[in-house]
Amino acid sequence: MSLTIQKIEVACPECGGTQMESENFLSTVCRGCGVYFKSPRASVGGRRKIKRKNIEKRELSCAECGATQEVAVEAQSSTCLSCGRHLELGHREILGEHLGNISLEGELRIGPKGNYGGSRARAARIILEGRSSGFLEAPEFLRVAGQARIRSGASGGHLEIQPGAGLESGDRLDFVDGRIDGELRCPVVHFAGPLAVGPKGSVIAEKIHFRELTVEPGGRVAGWAETEPAAANGTL
Amino acid sequence: MNSVTGAGADPEESKMPEMVSGTPNLWGDVRFLKDASLQANVHGNVEATHRLVLAAGAEVAGGVKAKELCVEGKIKGGLEAVGRVWLKSGAVVRLRCFAGSLRIEPGADFQGELRVGRNLP
Numbered sequence: 001m002s003l004t005i006q007k008i009e010v011a012c013p014e015c016g017g018t019q020m021e022s023e024n025f026l027s028t029v030c031r032g033c034g035v036y037f038k039s040p041r042a043s044v045g046g047r048r049k050i051k052r053k054n055i056e057k058r059e060l061s062c063a064e065c066g067a068t069q070e071v072a073v074e075a076q077s078s079t080c081l082s083c084g085r086h087l088e089l090g091h092r093e094i095l096g097e098h099l100g101n102i103s104l105e106g107e108l109r110i111g112p113k114g115n116y117g118g119s120r121a122r123a124a125r126i127i128l129e130g131r132s133s134g135f136l137e138a139p140e141f142l143r144v145a146g147q148a149r150i151r152s153g154a155s156g157g158h159l160e161i162q163p164g165a166g167l168e169s170g171d172r173l174d175f176v177d178g179r180i181d182g183e184l185r186c187p188v189v190h191f192a193g194p195l196a197v198g199p200k201g202s203v204i205a206e207k208i209h210f211r212e213l214t215v216e217p218g219g220r221v222a223g224w225a226e227t228e229p230a231a232a233n234g235t236l
Numbered sequence: 237m238n239s240v241t242g243a244g245a246d247p248e249e250s251k252m253p254e255m256v257s258g259t260p261n262l263w264g265d266v267r268f269l270k271d272a273s274l275q276a277n278v279h280g281n282v283e284a285t286h287r288l289v290l291a292a293g294a295e296v297a298g299g300v301k302a303k304e305l306c307v308e309g310k311i312k313g314g315l316e317a318v319g320r321v322w323l324k325s326g327a328v329v330r331l332r333c334f335a336g337s338l339r340i341e342p343g344a345d346f347q348g349e350l351r352v353g354r355n356l357p
Contacts, residue, residue: 197352208350212342213338214339215339219352220354221352222351225333225348225350227340
């Protein structure tokens with residue numbers, strides 16, 4: 001048995017023409033002049049507004065075009081409002097062998113027995129405890145929490161080597177700043193900003209670049225070092 | 237506080253310190269036996285048994301060795317300190333820096349071999 005929908009006569013606010021609409025209609029188009037108009041019930045708040053609790057948001061930048069936008073913390077994917085690129089926001093964990101490139105806006109963890117075999121992995125945050133043959137890119141931070149190895153180098157925002165952890169890199173490392181409380185060995189390491197070496201930290205590299213350096217008592221550094229070329233302070 | 241003993245200078249070529257724009261020039265090696273602040277251009281090496289401050293505008297053509305060192309001037313021949321070394325903004329150091337602990341401020345200019353801490357591989 002079908003339900004009978006009650007109809008009411010509504011008048012177009014533009015031309016005055018009348019037409020029959022469902023009694024529950026919220027909006028329609030005038031069949032006489034084509035103008036779109038809403039039901040009086042909808043425009044005066046006859047539709048109950050749902051109060052949404054505050055959604056926690058975080059800022060996100062697109063890996064492709066660099067545009068920033070806000071997304072819900074729980075969101076698993078999004079689309080860049082600027083270039084339309086699909087953004088994978090979730091997290092991923094590599095506990096064994098993994099081939100193929102990775103691009104995430106979330107967090108990538110390579111476990112102690114993990115071995116990333118792709119050519120390039122990009123994630124906003126990378127936690128490294130195992131090995132990577134490919135280049136690692138971490139715009140927010142690369143955190144080394146175990147005895148780790150990187151063959152092709154890495155770059156990103158903050159490089160952190162935790163106490164007791166170690167990183168051996170076969171190629172250049174490029175970061176904005178660094179905090180070394182474990183051991184770092186590499187051919188070249190470049191920090192555009194400050195580098196801090198803790199009491200149990202050590203940095204051993206052929207070349208070390210930084211804008212400023214703090215080596216706490218107990219910390220160790222060895223290599224050829226150069227400060228970032230700022231405005232010339234003087235020549236010798 | 238300052239104690240200067242000239243050493244290693246050739247008597248025939250040694251000169252009295254000059255006042256040139258307020259910065260004296262010293263030829264030969266300089267040795268400090270107490271905490272000191274050096275505000276001169278030294279055409280030789282500098283050694284300090286205690287803490288040494290190389291003031292802004294001061295230059296050392298040779299190397300500097302001290303227990304602790306704060307550099308605001310220029311050192312061409314490298315520096316060594318058992319304790320803490322602090323390169324302030326405007327400092328210029330070349331060749332090497334060996335230190336127990338180290339702070340290089342933004343604006344300091346360093347190029348050379350860097351060794352901080354003990355028992356390095």
